[in-house]
Amino acid sequence: MSNLKKRTFFLKSAHLDDIRLFSTRWVLSYLKGPLKRDEIASLMKEQKVLQNTEIESITEPREKNEKFESIQNIDVSIPQYYEPDPTLEHNYLATLMAKTKVHFYNQSKGIDEAHTLWLSLDLPSTLQNIRWEEARELDIDFENFPHTKPSKAKFQALPSLVLNDKGLKKASKELKENLYRNQSLELQRCISPKLESKVGESSSDFIVRLQDLLSDKKETEIEKLQVRYAKKEKVFTTRLSRANERVEKESSDSTSSMIEAGIAVIGALFGRSTPTKIGRAFKKSSNILKERGDMSRAEERVAQIHEDIEALEYELEDKIDVLNEKYNAENCEIEDFTIKPRRTDIEVEACAIVWRIV
Known part of the structure; x- marks a missing residue:
């Protein structure tokens, strides 16, 4: 579980025959953060009304x-x-x-x-x-x-x-x-992106409308990122395909050399090989060591490309996280302003x- 990637989840269900992994682009948290001033005022509104009622109740009636x-x-x-x-x-x-x-x-x-x-x-x-x-x-x-x-x-x-x-x-x-x-008309506005509340629009409704605008901008930025990183991933995928082909070729050459060397050695043991063939067998043996080294390097190349692709995925996720933070309404500068008659x-x-x- 600790090795799961970001936003990747482990699913086990009685309705499924196997255990599955799935990932999602967004994760919504229902945990409430620190309360803002207008939220505190809304929560304390009833208490203030009760307090004012108590004050009025102890005030001497005017008619007396x-x-x-x-x-x-x-x-x-x-x-x-x-x-x-x-x-x-x-x-x-x-x-x-x-x-x-x-x-x-x-x-x-x-x-x-x-x-x-x-x-x-x-x-x-x-x-x-x-x-x-x-x-x-x-x-x-x-x-x-x-x-x-x-x-x-x-x-x-x-x-x-x-x-x-x-x-x-x-x-x-x-x-x-x-x-x-x-x-005066009490309104709100966001500095960046430029957006102003409408007459009669509550603060919470304005934040929702602002977040919708930010989400649209964020989706556009994410699409641009994905297009750019798709090109990079395509380059790595091409390199990986070539590296895998190289590994297969080196593996095939090494196997062929081992078979030929084995045949030559067996022939020498049973007296069917000439000194020339025996010399070639020893040469094949030295080639086997070289080919094994080439195959090892090819496999290392494949592993390195896999790491590069994984690093590219993490880099994309990090940049998406930055965009999520950038286009979050809670991080926008919002100020109050008034319209006077x-x-x-x-x-x-x-x-x-x-x-x-x-």
Whole structure:
């Protein structure tokens, strides 16, 4: 077993009459190597969610610190929506919500993508500054909420900076600036070969696509190698054929000489050979030694050619291993890059006070 060549396997099966050896070009290992950062993040995602849930559970509820009033003096230019309350208690907390559209465009990279974001920001009565970076993304279309204020409803007091912002123009402007600074498309690219991820393509899918490209390049390189080494192997095969023919010829000549020498010696013993024939017999004997030496050298030549062919096979396998390493996606330099939106491609379609039930 220890003498088996690389990627050569020993097969013993109840369905076969004999034991066989087979080889394969590729060997796939299911052993997982060191985890990458994105893989660690994926594994720890649930733990982070649980941790954040625990933090939120020990935070004092916002409504306990708020006073509720039945009358709100809000400028008519500020849109308001009311979340339906199935409990009919109609106690409302104020939130600032916005519907935005961010357009990402890059002609050279073939990117033309629009994202719609629904953002929600709590508005405690003590709020001094609007920080849109603290807003949460929601899947709630507040424009479907009713505009009419429920009867006997009680509301949390609004902060003065919101009451003084007619039409919420300042809040919308700050939101647009915040989106310009913080919104981007996160993409990946490989330096060599040049390849970039697509919009919405996960890191793992990008690696798979990159590996497919590398595999195609590797197959092309391997085919070129095999063609080149096939020519070299053909030269060695021709030499081996000639060397084997030489061994057969030397073996045949040696056998003939031994037979002739034997006949001459037997004839001399029984008195049927002349001195001349006996001399020729001794000469044949000396030729036998020479021919044996020639045959030994011919056999050594055959053995040497076999070693050369085997060395050529190992050399080819080593070069294929180098190509496997070269065209492995794990060895490629991959970097993150972003596509930023233009200011003109950011639109705040709606911004309003949305009263959410307690």
